[in-house]
Amino acid sequence: MNRARSQGSGTLGRALTGWGFALPFTVLFLVFTAGPVVASLLMSLTDLGSADLLDPLGVNVVGLDNYLRLFDDPKFLIAATNTAIFVVVGVPLTMVLALLVALGLNSGLVKFRALFRVGYYLPVVTSIVAISVVWRFILQPDSGLLNTALGWFGIEGPNWLQTKSTALPTLIVMCAWRNLGFGMVIFLAGLQAIPKELYEAATIDGARKWAQLRFLTVPMLRPTMLFVAVITTIGYVQFFEEPFVMTRGGPLDSTLSLAYHTYNQFGFGNYGYASAMGYVLFIVVVLLSIAWFRLLRNNVD
Amino acid sequence: MTSTLDTVAEKPTPPSRPTRRLGDDLRSRDHVARIVLHVVLLGGLVVMVGPFIWMALSSFKPEAEIRADPPTFFPQDATTASYDVLLNRLDFPTYFTNSVVVAVLTTLGNLLFCSAAGYALAKLDFPGKKALFLVVLGTIMVPSVVTMVPLFVLSSNLGVVNSLAGLILPFLAQAFGVFLMRQFIVSIPNDLIEAARIDGASELRIYWQIILPLCRPALATLGILTFLASWNNFLWPLVAATTEDKYTLPVALALYAIGQNQTRYDLLLAGSVVIVLPVLIVFLVLQRHFVRGIATTGLK
Numbered sequence A: 001m002n003r004a005r006s007q008g009s010g011t012l013g014r015a016l017t018g019w020g021f022a023l024p025f026t027v028l029f030l031v032f033t034a035g036p037v038v039a040s041l042l043m044s045l046t047d048l049g050s051a052d053l054l055d056p057l058g059v060n061v062v063g064l065d066n067y068l069r070l071f072d073d074p075k076f077l078i079a080a081t082n083t084a085i086f087v088v089v090g091v092p093l094t095m096v097l098a099l100l101v102a103l104g105l106n107s108g109l110v111k112f113r114a115l116f117r118v119g120y121y122l123p124v125v126t127s128i129v130a131i132s133v134v135w136r137f138i139l140q141p142d143s144g145l146l147n148t149a150l151g152w153f154g155i156e157g158p159n160w161l162q163t164k165s166t167a168l169p170t171l172i173v174m175c176a177w178r179n180l181g182f183g184m185v186i187f188l189a190g191l192q193a194i195p196k197e198l199y200e201a202a203t204i205d206g207a208r209k210w211a212q213l214r215f216l217t218v219p220m221l222r223p224t225m226l227f228v229a230v231i232t233t234i235g236y237v238q239f240f241e242e243p244f245v246m247t248r249g250g251p252l253d254s255t256l257s258l259a260y261h262t263y264n265q266f267g268f269g270n271y272g273y274a275s276a277m278g279y280v281l282f283i284v285v286v287l288l289s290i291a292w293f294r295l296l297r298n299n300v301d
Numbered sequence B: 001m002t003s004t005l006d007t008v009a010e011k012p013t014p015p016s017r018p019t020r021r022l023g024d025d026l027r028s029r030d031h032v033a034r035i036v037l038h039v040v041l042l043g044g045l046v047v048m049v050g051p052f053i054w055m056a057l058s059s060f061k062p063e064a065e066i067r068a069d070p071p072t073f074f075p076q077d078a079t080t081a082s083y084d085v086l087l088n089r090l091d092f093p094t095y096f097t098n099s100v101v102v103a104v105l106t107t108l109g110n111l112l113f114c115s116a117a118g119y120a121l122a123k124l125d126f127p128g129k130k131a132l133f134l135v136v137l138g139t140i141m142v143p144s145v146v147t148m149v150p151l152f153v154l155s156s157n158l159g160v161v162n163s164l165a166g167l168i169l170p171f172l173a174q175a176f177g178v179f180l181m182r183q184f185i186v187s188i189p190n191d192l193i194e195a196a197r198i199d200g201a202s203e204l205r206i207y208w209q210i211i212l213p214l215c216r217p218a219l220a221t222l223g224i225l226t227f228l229a230s231w232n233n234f235l236w237p238l239v240a241a242t243t244e245d246k247y248t249l250p251v252a253l254a255l256y257a258i259g260q261n262q263t264r265y266d267l268l269l270a271g272s273v274v275i276v277l278p279v280l281i282v283f284l285v286l287q288r289h290f291v292r293g294i295a296t297t298g299l300k
Helices: A002-043 A065-070 A074-106 A113-125 A128-138 A145-152 A164-192 A196-204 A209-220 A222-237 A241-246 A258-267 A271-296 B002-010 B016-058 B063-067 B081-088 B092-123 B129-139 B144-158 B164-171 B175-186 B190-198 B203-214 B216-232 B235-240 B249-257 B265-299
Strands: none
Touching: A002 A271, A002 B092, A002 B129, A002 B144, A002 B164, A002 B175, A002 B203, A065 A271, A074 A113, A074 A164, A074 A222, A074 A258, A074 B016, A113 A164, A113 B016, A113 B265, A128 A145, A128 A164, A128 A241, A128 B016, A128 B249, A128 B265, A164 A222, A164 A241, A164 B016, A196 A209, A209 A222, A222 A271, A241 A258, A241 B249, A258 A271, A258 B144, A258 B235, A271 B144, B016 B265, B063 B265, B081 B092, B081 B265, B092 B129, B092 B164, B092 B175, B092 B203, B092 B216, B092 B249, B092 B265, B129 B175, B144 B164, B144 B235, B164 B235, B175 B216, B190 B203, B203 B216, B216 B265, B235 B249, B249 B265
């Protein structure tokens, strides 16, 4: 009995110690992260609005109405299309650029690797708002650096951010510019983790550089690619700062993103509707992550 | 026998001229590849770093010169007028202080709470441990717009909308931090902890005197990443800070940039420098640590 009791207090003691360490985090995390995730789902099933903050009893449960309304909201459809284009073009573009730079730096032919690495990574650490401001100047139609440089070659650049056909592509390229450094660093680490012997064996077997890249490097990099793809996708699905600062979603909503539309609806006080849109975004993130897992998991074995 | 000898003898002396030519060929091909690669990468570097250099130089131009067509690269008539206005006429010192307070407290909170919870999840047994870890993992991918609305409602109920506390609290304990710390602490050998327990050390002492010192690399990574994310964070401060005296730097700059009243271009660029420069200095000083930390985080 004595032993049983000491064991009991031992388990209890361990439980208390464990929770003692975990509790401060858990409380903050439940209140400010996990709780809101659930609350957002519940709110998306109601007609909660800014007026209800003072009168919580005025909230009605509307079921899936908010989700059904999305399909009748032309702005939502535009925003969804823009976001889809942004992700489908932007993520592969960013990854290919990142991989090319990483391969170049890893080729053993390059001097001052550290300098290049720092330079290419630089935009990743800086504020998107600040970057957006700077690019707005660079992209100015008349006195901007880009169009001036194009002018040297006799090309008359458009008003990049105020033309419907160029605004979104411009933002995509700018985001690739900002984020490729992240992929590059991860890819470099992944490349260095591939055993050198494999390349030696491939060379002895007569595999040329291209074949080595195609059949050795790329398959070995799959887990790294998966990581970069998922992280980049999660970021791109939520793109917001760039259109907010550079185009205000225009011209003619051509750069309105899902996150931006959600923010606007929140601003109008349509909390239930905004929550529904946020959840759609969440589901998209999860589905795209699953898609990447399917596409990039090791189907070699 | 003889044939074997012959082949062995033959191998070291292949026809000499073709080999040398092949070698020269490869070497010169390598040489060309090397030059091309350097040119391409250097061109890329100019594109990557150029905008920041242009930003920094242009922040010292008078406003008329920023609008000049064709644009200048180096300031023709350098002035610090824009910084003067930011410092003395606009509220930038306040925004700067807000940004620093929010980023520093958010970082300290995450270092403490995430390392403690990470230790519990990695090395201690308690009921609900698995569930906690799963919930943490499950929220790592949640976009910030998802929690925006409930957080705002919650904050207004708690009365922390438009306060620095309201900007800090939602980010004080983040899933990514616990995940990072737990993964790192798991790899610390149990023997170390057992030995300390046998010597009678309390769990708190083990955490403080054994785990934390061993976690220095992970803490550095977490600290840097959290500080950066907080410094650059935009959506939540934009929503939660409703009057100017609570703005952080990115919010102030963005709202000034899209403001209705006449925007002064030189102020926008100087403001960008103020946001970017501290991060740049931290990054350049710690860059080795930085890149390594991020890379190892990625591989785990």
